Each structure stands twice: as structure tokens, then as C-alpha cells.
Amino acid sequence: MILIYGECNKHCREAARVYANRYPERYHPPHNFFLRLVNNLRTYGTFSIRDAQRQPLRNMEQNDDQENDIIAYIQLNPHSSLRHVAREFGFSKTKVHKIFKKYKLHPYKTDLVQHLRQGDNERRLTFIAWITTEINNDPLFLNYILWTNESKFTNNGVLNKQNNRYWSNGNPHWAVDTNYQTVWGTNMWCGLLGGNLIGPHFYDGTLNGRRYSDFLTLLPMMLEDVPLLLRQNLFFQQDGAPAHNAIIVRQQLNEMFGNRWMGTHGPVEWLPRSSDLTPLDFFLWGHLKTVVYADPPANLQDLKNKITVACRQLTKEQILAATFREVSRRLEMCLEKNGGNFEHFIR
Numbered sequence: 481m482i483l484i485y486g487e488c489n490k491h492c493r494e495a496a497r498v499y500a501n502r503y504p505e506r507y508h509p510p511h512n513f514f515l516r517l518v519n520n521l522r523t524y525g526t527f528s529i530r531d532a533q534r535q536p537l538r539n540m541e542q543n544d545d546q547e548n549d550i551i552a553y554i555q556l557n558p559h560s561s562l563r564h565v566a567r568e569f570g571f572s573k574t575k576v577h578k579i580f581k582k583y584k585l586h587p588y589k590t591d592l593v594q595h596l597r598q599g600d601n602e603r604r605l606t607f608i609a610w611i612t613t614e615i616n617n618d619p620l621f622l623n624y625i626l627w628t629n630e631s632k633f634t635n636n637g638v639l640n641k642q643n644n645r646y647w648s649n650g651n652p653h654w655a656v657d658t659n660y661q662t663v664w665g666t667n668m669w670c671g672l673l674g675g676n677l678i679g680p681h682f683y684d685g686t687l688n689g690r691r692y693s694d695f696l697t698l699l700p701m702m703l704e705d706v707p708l709l710l711r712q713n714l715f716f717q718q719d720g721a722p723a724h725n726a727i728i729v730r731q732q733l734n735e736m737f738g739n740r741w742m743g744t745h746g747p748v749e750w751l752p753r754s755s756d757l758t759p760l761d762f763f764l765w766g767h768l769k770t771v772v773y774a775d776p777p778a779n780l781q782d783l784k785n786k787i788t789v790a791c792r793q794l795t796k797e798q799i800l801a802a803t804f805r806e807v808s809r810r811l812e813m814c815l816e817k818n819g820g821n822f823e824h825f826i827r
Contacts, residue, residue, distance in 0.1 A: 482521070485514045519572075547579050554585065591824035594753045601819030604751050608815050615808075622804050623674040624713040629760035630687060630721065633772065633783060634665030664780055668787065669695065671702075672759050672803050674710045675796035678702050680787055689726025696732050716741035720752050756823045757810055763802040767794075 481499060488494040496511040550569060554560060562580070566573040614621045667687065671678035679702065683691060703711055716737045718724045725744050739747035755761035771790040777783035813822040 481509075481514060481517060485518060490518075547582075550576065550579050551583055551585075554580070593821040593823055594755055596753055596821060600751070600753060603749070604754065604757075604814055604819035607749070607751050608811050608819075610748065611811065621715075622807055623800075624710060625715045625717050625803070626671050626673040626678070627717050627759045627803060628669065628671040628678075629719060629758060629765075630667060630669050631760075631765045632665055632667050633769065633787060634663055635777060635783065636663050636665075666780060666784055666787075670760060670764060670791070672764065672799055673703075673706060673714070674803075675800045676706055676710075677764075677791055677794055677799060678706070680791050682784055687721065687723045689723050689729050692723040692726070693728050693732055696729070696736065699736075714740065717750065717758075718743050718746075719750060719754075719758065720744040756821070757807065757814065759802040759807060762810075762823075763806065767798075 481495070484499050484502070485492070485495045488498055492511040492514045495514045496508070499506075499514075500508040546569070550565060550571075553568065554565060560568075562573045562576050565571075566576045569576070611621070618624075666682050667684070669679055669681040669683065681695065681698070681702070683695065685691065703714075714737070716733065718741070720743070723729065730743070730745055733741050733743065733746065742748040742750040744750055744752065751757065768787060768790050771793070772783070772786045775786070777786055810822070810826075813825060814820075816822070817825070
């Protein structure tokens with residue numbers, strides 16, 4: 481095996497293939513067995529794995545100075561990989577991993593957060609001060625906010641693999657088609673109000689001021705099934721999409737809601753680049769797309785049907801958890817971080 485390893489220019493996988501072809505009647509070990517043999521020969525002077533295991537432990541245990549050097553190195557270079565550290569100190573990756581585990585070091589992945597511009601922190605703090613005052617005056621104020629937003633669903637939607645599983649006693653080789661050359665989809669609007677989901681409302685084409693204004697004329701009919709108390713105290717919210725800022729739209733919102741609406745140029749200024757505070761962004765869209773894309777839609781109508789079904793399956797408790805408890809928690813966290821990014825601190 482050692483000779484074959486040398487013939488193959490120290491390529492473990494190639495050595496395993498050559499060995500299997502040359503000695504078909506023998507046991508065929510995995511490719512990493514060749515590397516283990518070579519390492520044992522270099523370290524312990526023996527080919528036998530068992531003989532190597534009987535060697536004194538002084539060769540396998542790293543002293544405190546070596547461990548401290550490794551820990552000091554990773555503290556100065558926290559983005560280094562196990563493989564890089566192992567090469568740097570001449571240890572195996574397994575040994576480095578054991579040292580990391582001993583000192584309770586864990587690998588953490590980066591979180592992607594919305595870039596905030598200069599002045600955004602102050603605007604976010606001002607908004608939090610305003611909404612905190614409203615909540616103090618009426619503890620149920622968050623229930624009266626109609627949170628709204630638009631999103632696009634396509635046949636090339638990204639499936640959240642973390643939330644989708646296939647339980648089986650064997651590998652089912654489950655695969656989902658993506659990256660279609662022909663892309664089709666639909667745009668939709670949704671709203672969340674006091675435990676109720678308003679919509680979905682589908683529309684074609686790019687959203688502009690005129691199309692959004694036409695939609696707003698339909699909104700009162702969409703709210704007919706909402707309890708009267710919520711409608712009487714409704715506070716409309718929208719983000720800073722260009723269509724939302726059209727003059728015709730702002731005039732219409734003033735007529736419909738007076739000073740009880742939020743927007744980029746509304747009576748209450750909504751915060752730009754604040755998807756972390758919008759329930760549809762941090763909750764609804766991700767939930768719907770996970771459900772819809774778990775079973776890829778066959779055509780446009782199937783896509784709309786799946787979206788509609790997924791919306792109807794949402795419970796009042798789920799919506800309230802996002803629009804009341806989670807919004808409250810995020811407002812507190814944003815205040816704690818002085819108006820800065822906070823989502824990567826949420827557990």
C-alpha cells in the first residue's frame with residue numbers, strides 16, 4: 481500500500497483506486513487509510529495502526545505551551561480555518577479541532593444585515609421614541625398598525641433547505657429543479673393587522689404610483705372582514721418604495737387616513753433601510769416562500785394558488801407573535817444598539 485501510494489505521487493484517492501484494481505480479492509480500505517499509514521510511519525516508525533496506538537501518549541498530547549500558542553493564534557486570526565491552523569503549527573486538523581473543543585471555541589457564520597447610511601441611526605431612535613410614546617398611551621397600539629409590503633414570487637424561488645427534510649431509512653437523493661431558463665412569476669401585496677392577514681392581492685407589471693393608487697381604492701373592501709375596533713383605530717404603514725412616494729399616492733393616503741399613516745414623506749416618517757423592523761420582511765415573506773417553494777409550482781396559476789393557501793394557513797397566533805411580541809422585542813433591541821443593526825444579536 482505504501483509503494484502504491486508512492487507510485488500515485490502521494491494521491492490518496494488514486495492510490496485507493498489502483499490498490500482495488502490490482503488486488504480485487506483483498507479488502508479495499510478508504511482512501512484516507514493510505515494517509516494514516518504514511519503518517520504513522522513518519523510519526524511512530526511503524527505501519528501498524530494498533531502499534532501506533534500503543535506508543536507512549538507523550539507524542540499524541542500537546543503540552544500547554546503548544547495549546548496556548550494555538551489559542552493565541554486563533555484569537556489574533558479569528559477567521560482562520562482548522563486546516564490553515566493545522567498547517568501553520570504542523571498538527572493534524574483533528575488535533576487542532578480537539579484543542580478548540582477543549583477551550584469551547586465554536587465556528588460562527590456571518591450574518592448579512594442592511595447597510596445603514598449616515599443619519600439612519602438617529603432617525604431610527606426618533607421613530608422608536610415616537611412609537612414608544614404611542615404604546616405607553618395605548619398598550620395595544622401595535623395591534624392597530626396595518627403593516628404592508630410587496631414582494632415577487634417566481635418559479636426560480638430559493639428554497640430554504642434548513643426547513644425542508646425528507647425522512648427515510650435510505651438516501652432518497654431528493655432534488656428540486658431550480659434555475660429555469662424561462663422565468664415567470666407574480667407580484668403581490670399583503671398586509672398584517674391585529675392578527676389578521678389582509679390579501680394577498682396580485683398585480684401584474686412593475687408597481688408605479690398610478691397602479692398603487694388604484695390598489696388603495698380597493699383596500700377598504702379588503703378590510704371589511706376586519707373587526708370594527710381595528711378599522712376605527714387603524715394606522716397605515718408602508719415603506720419607502722418609489723411608488724409609495726408618488727404625489728397622487730400621498731394625497732390619497734391623507735384623504736383615507738389623515739395623519740394616521742407612516743411613509744417616507746408621511747405624517748409619521750417611516751425609516752429607510754429598516755426591513756429588520758417590518759414584520760412582512762422579517763417574517764411573512766420568508767415563511768410564505770419556504771412553504772410555496774417546498775413543492776415547486778407547475779405554472780403561474782399554481783404559484784398563485786400555493787401562495788393563497790399558504791396565506792390562509794397562517795394562524796392569528798403566528799401573526800400576533802410577529803406584529804406584536806417580535807416587533808416589541810426588535811424595537812427594544814434597536815434602542816439597545818443605539819439605532820444600529822441588531823438582527824445578528826437576536827437569538
